[in-house]
Structure formats: structure tokens, C-alpha cells
Amino acid sequence: MNTEADVNDFIQNGYQEYLTHLSIDPVILGYHQQQLKILLLKWKGYKDWGLPGGFIKQREPLSKAAHRILKEKTSLSNLFLQQFYVFGDSPYRVQERSPQEFRDKFNLQVEDDNWLLKRTIAIGYFALVDYSKVRVQTDFFTEDYQWWDVAAVPKLLFDHNEAIDKALLTLRLQIYHQPIGYNLLPEKFTLPEIHSLYESILGKELDQRNFAKKLIALGLIQKLEERRSIGAHRSPYLYQFVKEKYEQALQEGIVHTY
Amino acid sequence: MNTEADVNDFIQNGYQEYLTHLSIDPVILGYHQQQLKILLLKWKGYKDWGLPGGFIKQREPLSKAAHRILKEKTSLSNLFLQQFYVFGDSPYRVQERSPQEFRDKFNLQVEDDNWLLKRTIAIGYFALVDYSKVRVQTDFFTEDYQWWDVAAVPKLLFDHNEAIDKALLTLRLQIYHQPIGYNLLPEKFTLPEIHSLYESILGKELDQRNFAKKLIALGLIQKLEERRSIGAHRSPYLYQFVKEKYEQALQEGIVHTY
DNA sequence: ACAAAAGTGTTGTCTTTACACCCATGG
DNA sequence: CCATGGGTGTAAAGACAACACTTTTGT
Incomplete structure (x- = not known):
């Protein structure tokens, strides 16, 4: 959606292709340099940053729509x-927008009943992605993108800060029941990497010995013979997830504390 | 919504009052005679039973809509x-319905583009209610209602079985992080009652001594001096939730196993 | 040789689990 | 007096939490 004709068609006729009143707002989390990062977009006409977003096609299954939108934004498929x-609930999600607002932001004229002015109820999804593989696409509505440390997210558009808080809270709760990391780390990773990932997610320090013991005792990860030479100092061993155990734990759940 | 005029207006003009494409489907759980029960409705024109449902008003906050719908169906407010x-995702949630189908079910003629024929994405809510206080309202579309043991739910309409499974799964996960029972039990209850409630929810036996010890150690419930005389046999003591501890546990979460 | 990061075990404490008998009451 | 359901404690096992020193390697 980058030509002017495409954009106009989307604005005028998008209601035929997409469901009105509904959007999918993905919280895209990656991990890089010991920090949990979130992908935010700079929306045209707004000074604050915001989450990506997308609409559901008329006959598209909801989960397909979520995957499609993620792929459009990040070029990744098969994500978690x-x-x-x-x-x-928030005021922004209840009231309609005005054509003036639309004109101010995008310099485009629309009718009062344009579908893009309607209230949207947003279905929040969170995605865990391999930071290094993401190739972000921008479009007419989104001018720029940037990865932010989740601990330093600025004030965002609409209720997006709330959405991120909720996503992180969900992730923190979930980490006690499900293994997490498969989609955030490269295939082979070191103990310090996954250790620090878990510390980022939980926002607290975890004893390195107990942490490694636990993951290995659960059989979720296994040590490889390879090591990584990062430069100075002792080279860390590489580990990988034991896929079967990981899947099983996703299904059945685990209870533990780290 | 019980007069013919009301129903006709709802069908023809409801799209002005309500958001299209979206419904709220509540899974209403109660507890009675040692069984976890679910409230199901008999929808006009369908042979299978189904969940209650409702629509969101144009400018109504989502959570208000959920509470309103629950109140309309059960006459209860301030529910969990x-x-x-x-x-x-399911086929029923992707395809539009036909006017024929509508005529067959309700004996009413509608246009091809009637809002009630459109695909609906359903937002699932679960409600925990005090069984004894529910007064069910039926309407034009729902002819009858019945409480079912969750262990013996029949094949239901659309994807409603899946919804119930998911609701119960969520409840089971949640019970490890949050206290549950405040809204399912009367104000004063006995240890055997709450014990059996937790067994119903988790679908497994819990040691009675350990269970009581745990709840008391957490400070969630407190013993009263009163006893209940149920008839034959030793009279059980009554307990009640310690509201402050309960609220606190709801907020902060707990980790335990029962 | 020094600085920086990785690797590795043990112990005490707390939590969880398993388990069975007596008591009270109504019929 | 008997049948039914309610109440109560202890001990063994397992999980968790706390803790520090040695090894490796590049500069």
C-alpha cells in the first residue's frame, strides 16, 4: 500500500474488504543486546509513537489475519x-473520530461515515520474534519504525501503553506455565543469553546456577559441544531447545518458579 | 425484547444501535450440589443448545457491554x-449466513445484507455467579434455559463447545494465580463445599487436610463460630473469605499448587 | 599478569505430599 | 447403635534458595 491510488482505494473502499470496528494490534517483542525490545511505529500525523495495527479481511479467519498482519510488518511467518x-473501554475506543482530525493527520478528505473514523475495538496479540530476522515494512500511514527497550517505552498513542503493559504482564504470568524463548532466541544460544532474557521478562534477577539447573532438569534445553567465541574471556557453550520437550511443556504446562 | 415490534426493529435496525461483526458470548458458571454448572440456552430454531450471547452498543465500552448482557440474562450485577x-477462526465465524437459514429458524424474512447474517467474531467472557441468585430471562431468540453439569455438556451450536473448553482451561490456569470462589459460593460456606468446588474446577482430587491448611495459611478464608446443620451427621463449621486478603491476592497473584 | 565473563555443587529451609483415625449427629 | 460425613496432625520427600570460587581467554 504505497501508491496514492492504493491509499485512496483503501480509505474509500476498504470497508468492503475489511471488517469495520475491529483491528488487530500486535505487540512485537524481540531480544537484542540483553534487552527485551518492542517494535513501535511512527504514525503519520501523530507526534507520539504507537503499536503497529491492521484490519481483518471479510472472510479471513482471525488467526490468519494476525499472522498476515505480522508478516506484512515484519516479513516473518510462523511466529509465536x-x-x-x-x-x-478507553475513550479512544468508544468515540468516533472526525473528518477534521483525519484531514489534519493525513491531509485527506473523507466523509463523515468513512469506515476509518469509526470506533475500533482492538484485539491485542503479542508476538515473540527473532530480532535479527525482522525486516520492517512501512507504508503510507507509518513513516518510520524503531525498536525500543521495553523498560523505556515513551508515552504512546491512544491506549497503547496499556496494551504493552498488559502484554508484558501476560507474558510474565505465562512464563510460569510455558517455556518461552524458542521464538526470541536464535536456534543456538548460550546460557547467559537465555538467563538474561528471562531476567528481562520477569524484571528481576535470577540466580544463574539455579536457573540453569532448572531448565536442564526440565529437559527443555540441551548442551551442545560447540562453543561461541565472542572475543575476550571464556567461551560459553551453546545450547538448544529440545523441541519435543518444549512442545510438550507448551501443551501440558509446567509449574515452577525460576 | 419480547414484543413482535421490538424484535422486528432489532432485526431491521439493530445495526444502528449495535456494532456489527462482533458479539459477546458469556460462559456463565455456577456451583450447585457439588457440581460446577454452566448456563445454556435453547435457541429458537436450533435443536442444539448454546451459549447466551449479546451485542455491543455503538458507544458502549466493551466491559460495560459485557456486564449489561450478563445482567440482562441473569439479573445479576457486580459479577466476576x-x-x-x-x-x-471456525467456519461458522468466517462465513455469512443466508436469509433462507434465517427464515427457517425464525420464520422471518430478511434482506441479503441484514446485519444479523454477517459473520461475528465472538469475544468470550466467563462469569462466576452465585447459582442461587440467578434469575434467567429468555426472549424471542431464546426459548428456554437450563443449568448443565460442566462434565456433561452436550454437543452445542457453532463453536460453543470449544469456547467452554477454553473458558474452563483458563479458569484452571487462573486458579493457580488467583483465588476463586468469592463469586461462586454463598457468603458463608463450609470447607467441604469449597473443597469440592476446587475439585470440580481442577477435575482432580485434592487432599482435604492439605487443601484446608493451604487456604488458611494463605489467610484467604477464616473460620466462623457458626455451624450449619445440614441434617444427619456432624455439623460443618462455616467459613468466609477474608475480603482484604482475597482482593490482594487477586491483584498481586499467588503461586501455589493445592 | 590482569580483567572480565563463564562454569560449576552443596547445604539448610521451606513446601508439598501422603496418610488414618476419632468425633458428632440424626435416624 | 450404626451409618455418614466432618474434623484434625505428623513425618518423609522433594523443591527451592542462598551462597563463592575456579577456569578460561584476550589484551
Whole structure:
């Protein structure tokens, strides 16, 4: 959606292709340099940053729509992608927008009843992605993108800060029941990497010995013979997830504390 | 909504009052005679039973809508009510219905583009209610209602079985992080009652001594001097929730195993 | 040789689990 | 007096939490 004709068609006729009143707002989390990062977009006409977003096609299954939108934004498929909340309470999610607002932001004229002015209820999804593989696409509505440390997210558009808080809370709760990391780390990773990932997610320090013991005792990860030479100092061993155990734990759940 | 005029107006003009494409489907759980029960409705024109349902008003906050719908169906307010999943994948949730189908079910003629024929994405909420206080309202579309043991739910309409499974799964996970029972039990209850409630929810036996010890150690419930005389046999003591501890546990979460 | 990061075990404490008998009451 | 359901404690096992020193390697 980058030519002017495409954009106009989307604005005028998008209601035929997409469901009105509904959007999918993905919280895209990656991990890089010991920090949990979130992908935010700079929306045209707004000074604050915001989450990506997308609409559901008329006959598209909801989960397909979520995957499609993620792919459009990040070029990644087969992500870990999960619903975490539906947002329909904040003032922004209740009121319609005005054509003036639309003109101010995008310099485009629309009718009062244009579908893009309607209230949208947002289905929040969070995605865990391999930071290094993401190739972000921008479009007419989104001018720029940037990865932010989740600990330093600025004030965002609409209720997006709330959405991120909720996504992180869900992730923190979930980490006690399900293994997490498969989609956030490269295939082979070191103990310090996964250790620090878990510390980032939980926002607290975890004893390195107990942490490694636990993951290995659960059989979730296994040590490889390879090591990584990062430069100075002792080279860390590489580990990988034991896929079967990981899948099993996703299904059946685990209870533990780290 | 019981007069013919009301129903006709709802069908023809409801799209002005309500958001299209979206419904709220509540899984209403109660507890009675040692069984976890679910409230199901008999929808006009369908042979299978189904969940209650409702629509969101144009400018109504989502959570208000959920509470309103619950109140309309059960006459209860201030319920424990929580989103658990959005359903938008099953074939029924993707395809539009036909006017024929509508005529067959309700004996009413509608146009091809009637709002009630459109695909609906359902926001699943579960409600925990005090069984004894529910007064069910039926209407034009729902002819009858019945409480079912969750262990013996029949084949239901659309994807409603899936919704119930997901609701129960969510509840089971949640019970490890949050106290549950405040809204399912009367104000004063006995240890055997809450014990059996937890067994119903978790679907497994819990040691009675350990269970009581745990709840008391957490400070969630307290013993009263009163006893209940149920008839034959030793009279059980009554307990009640310690509201402050309960609220605190809801907020902060707990980790335990029962 | 020094600085920086990785690797590795043990112990005490707390939590969890398993388990069975007596008591009270109504019929 | 008997049948039914309610109440109560202890001990063994397992899980968790706390803790520090040695090894490796590049500069």
C-alpha cells in the first residue's frame, strides 16, 4: 500500500474488504543486546509513537489475519503469536473520530461515515520474534519504525501503553506455565543469553546456577559441544531447545518458579 | 425484547444501535450440589443448545457491554467477569449466513445484507455467579434455559463447545494465580463445599487436610463460630473469605499448587 | 599478569505430599 | 447403635534458595 491510488482505494473502499470496528494490534517483542525490545511505529500525523495495527479481511479467519498482519510488518511467518486482551473501554475506543482530525493527520478528505473514523475495538496479540530476522515494512500511514527497550517505552498513542503493559504482564504470568524463548532466541544460544532474557521478562534477577539447573532438569534445553567465541574471556557453550520437550511443556504446562 | 415490534426493529435496525461483526458470548458458571454448572440456552430454531450471547452498543465500552448482557440474562450485577478468548477462526465465524437459514429458524424474512447474517467474531467472557441468585430471562431468540453439569455438556451450536473448553482451561490456569470462589459460593460456606468446588474446577482430587491448611495459611478464608446443620451427621463449621486478603491476592497473584 | 565473563555443587529451609483415625449427629 | 460425613496432625520427600570460587581467554 504505497501508491496514492492504493491509499485512496483503501480509505474509500476498504470497508468492503475489511471488517469495520475491529483491528488487530500486535505487540512485537524481540531480544537484542540483553534487552527485551518492542517494535513501535511512527504514525503519520501523530507526534507520539504507537503499536503497529491492521484490519481483518471479510472472510479471513482471525488467526490468519494476525499472522498476515505480522508478516506484512515484519516479513516473518510462523511466529509465536498469541491473543492477550481485547481493548474496547478507553475513550479512544468508544468515540468516533472526525473528518477534521483525519484531514489534519493525513491531509485527506473523507466523509463523515468513512469506515476509518469509526470506533475500533482492538484485539491485542503479542508476538515473540527473532530480532535479527525482522525486516520492517512501512507504508503510507507509518513513516518510520524503531525498536525500543521495553523498560523505556515513551508515552504512546491512544491506549497503547496499556496494551504493552498488559502484554508484558501476560507474558510474565505465562512464563510460569510455558517455556518461552524458542521464538526470541536464535536456534543456538548460550546460557547467559537465555538467563538474561528471562531476567528481562520477569524484571528481576535470577540466580544463574539455579536457573540453569532448572531448565536442564526440565529437559527443555540441551548442551551442545560447540562453543561461541565472542572475543575476550571464556567461551560459553551453546545450547538448544529440545523441541519435543518444549512442545510438550507448551501443551501440558509446567509449574515452577525460576 | 419480547414484543413482535421490538424484535422486528432489532432485526431491521439493530445495526444502528449495535456494532456489527462482533458479539459477546458469556460462559456463565455456577456451583450447585457439588457440581460446577454452566448456563445454556435453547435457541429458537436450533435443536442444539448454546451459549447466551449479546451485542455491543455503538458507544458502549466493551466491559460495560459485557456486564449489561450478563445482567440482562441473569439479573445479576457486580459479577466476576473476565475475557478469556476471541473466537474468529471456525467456519461458522468466517462465513455469512443466508436469509433462507434465517427464515427457517425464525420464520422471518430478511434482506441479503441484514446485519444479523454477517459473520461475528465472538469475544468470550466467563462469569462466576452465585447459582442461587440467578434469575434467567429468555426472549424471542431464546426459548428456554437450563443449568448443565460442566462434565456433561452436550454437543452445542457453532463453536460453543470449544469456547467452554477454553473458558474452563483458563479458569484452571487462573486458579493457580488467583483465588476463586468469592463469586461462586454463598457468603458463608463450609470447607467441604469449597473443597469440592476446587475439585470440580481442577477435575482432580485434592487432599482435604492439605487443601484446608493451604487456604488458611494463605489467610484467604477464616473460620466462623457458626455451624450449619445440614441434617444427619456432624455439623460443618462455616467459613468466609477474608475480603482484604482475597482482593490482594487477586491483584498481586499467588503461586501455589493445592 | 590482569580483567572480565563463564562454569560449576552443596547445604539448610521451606513446601508439598501422603496418610488414618476419632468425633458428632440424626435416624 | 450404626451409618455418614466432618474434623484434625505428623513425618518423609522433594523443591527451592542462598551462597563463592575456579577456569578460561584476550589484551
